[in-house]
Amino acid sequence: MVLLRCFSVTLLQWCFLACLLCLSLGLTNNQAPSCDPHDLSALKEFASNLTSGSIITEWSxxxxxxxxxxxxxxxxxxGGGTVASRVTKLVLPEMGLGGTISPSLAQLDQLNVLNLSFNHLKGGLPVEFSLLKxxxxxxxxxNMLSEPxxxxxxxxxxxxxxxxxxNLLSGVLFPFGEFSHLLALNVSNNSFIGRFSSEICSASKDLHTLDLSVNHFVGGLEGLDNCTSSLQRLHLDSNSFTGPLPDSLYSMSALEELSVSANNLSGQLSNQLSKLSNLKTLMLSRNRFTGELPNVFGNLSQLEELEAHANSFSGILPSTLALCSKLRVLDLQNNSLSGPINLNFTGLSNLQSLDLATNHFxxxxxxxxSYCRQLKVLSLARNGLTGFVPxxxxxxxxxxxxxxxNNSIENLSxxxxxxxxxxxxxxxxxxxxxxxxxISESVTVGFKSLMILALGNCGLRGHIPSWLSNCRKLAVxxxxWNHLSGSVPSWIGQMDSLFYLDFSNNSLTGEIPKKLTELKGLMCANCNRANLAAFAFIPLFVKRNTSSSGLQYNQASSFPPSILLSNNMLSGNIWSEIGQLKALLVLDLSRNNITGTIPSTISEMENLESLDLSYNNLSGEIPPSFNNLTFLSKFSVAYNRLSGPIPTGGQFxxxxxxxxxxxxxxxxxxDFPCNIVNNTRPFISSSSSRKLGRSNVLGITISIGIGLALLLAIILLRMSKRDDDKPIDNFDEELNSRPHRLSEALVSSKLVLFQNSDCKDLTVADLLKSTNNFNQANIIGCGGFGLVYKAYLPNGSKAAIKRLSGDCGQMEREFQAEVEALSRAQHKxxxxxxxYCRHGNDRLLIYSYxxxxxxxxxxxxxxxxxxxxxxxxxxxxxxxxARGLAYLHKGCEPFIVHRDVKSSNILLDDKFEAHLADFGLSRLLQPYDTHVTTDLVGTLGYIPPEYSQTLTAxxxxxxxxxxxVLLELxxxxxxxEVIKGKNCRNLVSWVFQMKYENKEQEIFDPAIWQKDHEKQLLEVLAIACKCLNQDPRQRPSIEAVVSWLDSVRFDGYQQCS
Known part of the structure; x- marks a missing residue:
């Protein structure tokens, strides 16, 4: 993988863009006095056949x-010698055109340029197009073209x-025999099948660009035999080609770009590679090539980029690579190359990225x-390198x-x-x-720009060095896994950008500094993390916390906000102020000597996913408010001195x-009822419970009976004393003990019901009473910026009440956005x-249940x-x-980017109809705006890769x-979920890997896999894969997705790549 490159634009694409630019310039200078009647009629009919697009109204x-x-x-x-003004070019890219392409365009018999790219056109090309001579x-x-x-x-x-x-084109590639003047052919990112046809190259002797990438072609590349020396760009990547590279390939002396990555090609590279003296880009990654790299690169003086990662190349680095003076990127990671890195880099002054990781150097x-002064990325990890850093x-x-x-480098100082x-x-x-x-204290200048520093699993001795306090931008x-001693310095809390801290498995002593609870990078989601976006695709090797083996984070931005201090000798209490770290996902203080009680303020860390306090000397109870930690998936307080009941609700x-x-x-x-009087019933593990005798069982049974009777009596007594007519205005007194009570001073209240509401007489008091004063028992979910409560309204109907949380400024903004958007957005x-209701400083949204x-x-x-x-x-x-999302994107005004589409935001009614929910993360767009700049948002696993780079939704x-979501279905x-297993990846990566291995059937949930459903399942998988394209420009619009899903039952499937 190229570490430096964000986007790859082929020369063909640049040619298209340049052509469009020239054409657009021509539009402003050409003022024809008239229009041929036949051309006028053809254009009007073309426009009338469209279902969307601005030209429908613009063309007068x-x-x-x-x-x-x-x-x-x-x-x-x-023919008669008269001169007439005729349409010769029709250039309508990115115009939002929907519908089908009208056969009337074939009447434009003088047309020589037709560009309808980047629209939503479906169907096929009319057969009448064959008349456009x-x-x-x-x-x-x-587009969405799918027909032959x-x-x-x-x-x-x-x-x-x-x-x-x-597009969505499939089947065997069409014949090329008539295209004798063809210069450039691009059929990439479709679902064509079959073998590489020799006819492609033999039809035209002037073909200079051929792109067949991202399809389902199979077999060998023998068809290249007929390709002439005029070919300059050949892209065959992301198919299923097999076998070796044919000798005929090396006869294409004009070749500048060769990409065959992500296939099943094998064999060795021939020494004839030296014939490709004009080669600028050579992409061989993710194949099964073996043997040594030929030492013939001296003839490739124009080479700028060589990618051959994830193969089985062996032997030493070819010394002639040193002669490629224009080389910018050299990526040979994940092979079996060996020997010393004896390449002479003195002549590679243009080198910007060098990745030789995961080899045997x-x-x-x-x-x-050191002569590579432009070098930006250096990755030599996971080799056997020794010695000092020069x-x-x-x-x-x-x-x-x-x-x-993962080397054996010496002398850290x-x-x-x-x-x-x-x-x-x-x-x-x-x-x-x-x-x-x-560990060195000799750093005098400091790393002023450093954001990520990993020195784990080095067995280092000494104290945490003070020079780290000068690294003001440090985020990770x-x-x-060292032997560091002494205390955790308080200045760590002053590192404003820090959101991932791992001091685990050392010998640190003393108290956890209170300053650690003031880390600004952990006080709000995504604080100070934007700068990591520049390295979103750089693999980072950082050790796993639970063992000394390695763990690779594929993206810098994927580090979970964490404080990891386990396996030390820390003492003292856990500061109650730790609840301020609301962005924290992982807190691990296990295996220390921490005393005192567990602060209830931890429940204020609403995003917490993992909490491990095991193997300490904590006492007291587990705070009941921990039930509020709705995202908590890992929890342990084992082997402490805790007492009292274990919370029974929520995740517990x-x-x-x-x-x-x-x-x-x-x-x-x-399992083991508590003694209601003193809560001293011991917690017994499942292994010891098997040893209970008959008398123990009898005693437990009696205790249960007495306990239940007593509990029931208490409940009845409280119910009898409750005054049902008590004014709702006093509800704050009932909620004073709650960590998230409604505003303490009841100031102005406002309740607005829309016309679609079926409870016109609802009051603020009714609303509060219907949720039992927002009792935990009424919580049914967690939406954007707040919890969702089930409400039983006075008229007998039900509603879902979302109570927004967060600081007032942000909360007010989110509240106004939702109200304004959703009051206009009405769709089934x-x-x-x-x-909605404004009650003091609190904001409530009333939804259908x-x-x-x-x-x-x-x-x-x-x-x-x-x-x-x-x-x-x-x-x-x-x-x-999909239809709900399409309405948000194009059906309502202003348009809405949801920004948090996920399965938990798709709600189901009694007929299992889908309803898209939670616009708490939405930002409104004016018509024709296509994006909105904001903080990085979304939910882990659903966030598009480009969000970490551009912060643009x-x-x-x-x-x-x-x-x-389609993959989940x-x-x-x-x-x-799949990353929990060893050597597993996230769902998206796993699915694409299974497809690469031709194991599609193993992708599907066995509960839905039937032979009768195979065609439909593959169709939806194809659609999902197109949605998941790494390049957002290659993804379909949601309107296209709606069209494809609606036609799943009838059309043939188009397999994705």
């Missing part, structure tokens, strides 16, 4: 159609540039690398990223002294080196007994907003196999949710998240 009835946007006319001499340039890329197009292309004998990429770091590496002032982890002079360095990964050395700090019902064992005073009502596949809860529940939590969703129900849910970002797996 003016007879001078040559002045219309996208239309270019030229004076053409007719003058057509030279045809671009219909990035061979008939339309059969007569285009003048065609020179043909681009049909990024030995020996010292190459000193000549002092002349201080000359690499452009360095941004350095990873030397020298390494830090040298690398601190790289002023722009932001990421430094040195884990698993410097074994047993003393890993010093785990799912935690195993091992999470509580070793606390003699703990009890849990479900959206959760209906019935009204949907009986069947969320899709997330039915896919991931419902344990009754008989109640599992059948395939027909899942398909209907996908179709409904877009319609295509929503489409990516919806693609993840197909697999019944959570988006990040």
């Amino acid at each position: 009835n003016d007879i001078v159609c040559c002045n219309w946007r996208g239309v270019v006319c030229d004076n053409v001499t007719n 003058q057509l030279k340039f045809l671009d219909v890329s990035h 197009i061979a008939g339309a292309l059969s007569g285009l004998k003048s065609i020179e540039v043909l681009n049909i990429s990024s 030995i020996g010292p770091l190459p000193t000549s690398l 002092e002349n590496y201080a000359n690499l002032t452009s360095l941004l990223f350095v990873s030397l982890s 020298v390494a830090l002294s040298v690398l601190q002079q790289c002023k722009n360095l932001t990421t430094l990964i040195l884990s698993k080196n410097f074994h047993g050395e003393e 700090l890993d010093l785990s 019902l799912s935690f195993p007994s091992s999470s509580f064992e070793g606390n003699q005073g703990l009890c849990r009502e479900i 596949n959206l959760v209906s907003l019935k009204g 949907l009986e069947n809860g969320s899709l997330d529940y039915w896919l991931h939590e419902c344990v009754d196999e008989n109640s599992a969703l059948k395939w027909d129900a899942r398909l209907k849910i996908a179709q409904g949710a 877009t319609f295509r970002g929503d489409v990516y998240s919806f693609g993840v 197909l697999t019944s797996r959570r988006p990040v």
Whole structure:
């Protein structure tokens, strides 16, 4: 993988863009006096056939159609010698055109350029297009064309540039025999099948660009035999080609770009590679190539980029690579290369990215690398390198990223002294080196730009060095699995950007500094994390907390906000102020000597997913308010001195007994009832419970009976004393003990009910009473910026009340956004907003109540196999949710980007119709705006990769998240569930890997897999994969997704890549 590159734009694409620019310039200078009647009629019929697009209204009835946007006319001499103004170019890219392409365009018999790219056109190309004998340039890329197009292309004998990429075309590739003038052909990102046809190249001797990438072609590449020396760009990546590279490939002396990545190609690279002297880009990654790299690169003097990662190349680095003076990127990671890195880098002054990680290199770091003054990325991790970091590496002032982890580098003091002079360095990964050395205090200048520092698993001795306090931009700090002693310094709390701190598995002593509770980077979600976006695709090797083995975070931004201090000798109490760290996801203080009680303020850390306080000396109770930690998935307080009842609601019902064992005073009502008088019933693990005798069982039974009777009496007594007529204005007195009570001073109240509400007489008092004063028992979910409560309204109906939380400024903004958007957004596949209430400083939204809860529940939590969703129900849910999202994107005004599409935000009514919910993260767009800049938002597993780079939420970002939902429907797996297993990845990566291995059937949930459903399942999988394209520009619009899903039952499937 290229570490430096964000986007790859082929020269063909640039040619298209340049052509469009020239055409658009021509539009402003060409003022034709008239318009041919036949051309006028053809254009009007074309526009009338469209279902969307601005030209429908922009193209007026003016007879001078040559002045219309996208239309270019030229004076053409007719057969009779007269001159007439005729349409020669129709250029309408990115116009939002929907519908089908009208056959009337075939009447434009002087047309030589037709560009309809980046629209929403479906169907196919009319067969009448074969009459366009003058057509030279045809671009219909990035649409939804799915029908066979061979008939339309059969007569285009003048065609020179043909681009049909990024559609839904399938089947065997059309014949090319008539395209004798073809210069450029792009059919990428479709679902074509079959073998590489020799006819492709033999038809035209002038073909210079051929792109067949991202399809389903199979077999060998023998068809290249007929390709001539004129070919300059050949892209065959992401198919299923097999066998070796044919010798004929090396005869293409004009070749500049060769990409065959992500296939099943094998064999060795031939020495004939030296014949490709004009080669600039060579992409061989993710194949099965073996043997040594040929030492012939001296002839490739134009080479700028060489990618060959994830193969089985062996042997030493070819010395002739040193002669490629224009080389910018060299990526040979994940192979079996060996020997010393003896490449002479002195002549590679343009090198910007060097990745030789995960090989078998030995020996010292190459000193000549210091001549690569433009080097930004250096990754030599997971090799057998030894020695020091050369002092002349201080000359690499452009360095941004350095990873030397998992080697045997020595002398940490020298390494830090040298690398601190790289002023722009932001990421430094040195884990698993410097074994047993003393951590250096000699850093004098400091790493002013450093954001990520990993020195884990080095066995380092000494104290946490004070020079780290000068690293003001540090966001990720890993010093785990060392032998560090002394205390945790208080200045750590002053590192404003820090959100990932790992000091686990050391010998640290003393109290946890109170300053640690003031980490600004953990006080709000995504605070100070935007700068990590520049390294979103750089793999980072950081050790796993639970063992000394390695763990790779694929993206810098994927580090979970964490404080990891386990396996030390820390003492003292847990500060109650720790609740301020509301963005924290993981808190691990296990295996220390921490005393005191567990602060209830931890329950204010609403995003907490993992809490481990086991193996300490904590006493007191587990705070009941921990039930508010609705995202908590891992919890342990085992082996402390805790007592009292274990919370029984929320997530605590799912935690195993091992999470509580070793606390003699703990009890849990479900298994081992507590003594109601003093709560001293001991918590007994399942293993010891088997030893209970008959007398014990009898005693427990009697205790249960007495306890239940007493509890029932208390409940009845309280009920008898309750004054049902008590004014609702005093509800605050009832909620004073709650951590999240409504505003203390009841000031102005306002209740607004929309016309679609079926409870017109609702009052503020009714609203509060209907939720039992927002009792925990009424909580049914957690939406954007707040909890959702079930309300029983006075008229007998039910509603869902979302109570917004957060600081007042942000809360008010979110409240206004939801009210304004949802009051206009009314659709049968959206959760209906019935009204809203402002009560003091609190904001309440009143929604329809949907009986069947969320899709997330039915896919991931419902344990009754008989109640599992059948395939027909899942398909209907996908179709409904897509229609709801399409309405938000294009149906309502202003347009809305949802920004948090996920299965828990798809609610189901009593007929299992899907309703898209939770616009708490929405931002409103004016018509024709396509994005909104904001903080990085969303839910882990659903966030599009580009969000971490641009912090820009877009319609295509929503489409990516919806693609993840489609995978959930197909697999019944959570988006990040599979990473729990060893060597597993997230759901999206896993699905694509299974497809790469031709194991599609294993993707699907066995509960829905039937031979009768195979065609439909594959169709939906194809649609999901297109939604999940890494390049947002390649993703379909949600309107296209709706169309495809609605036609799943009838059309043939288009397999994705």
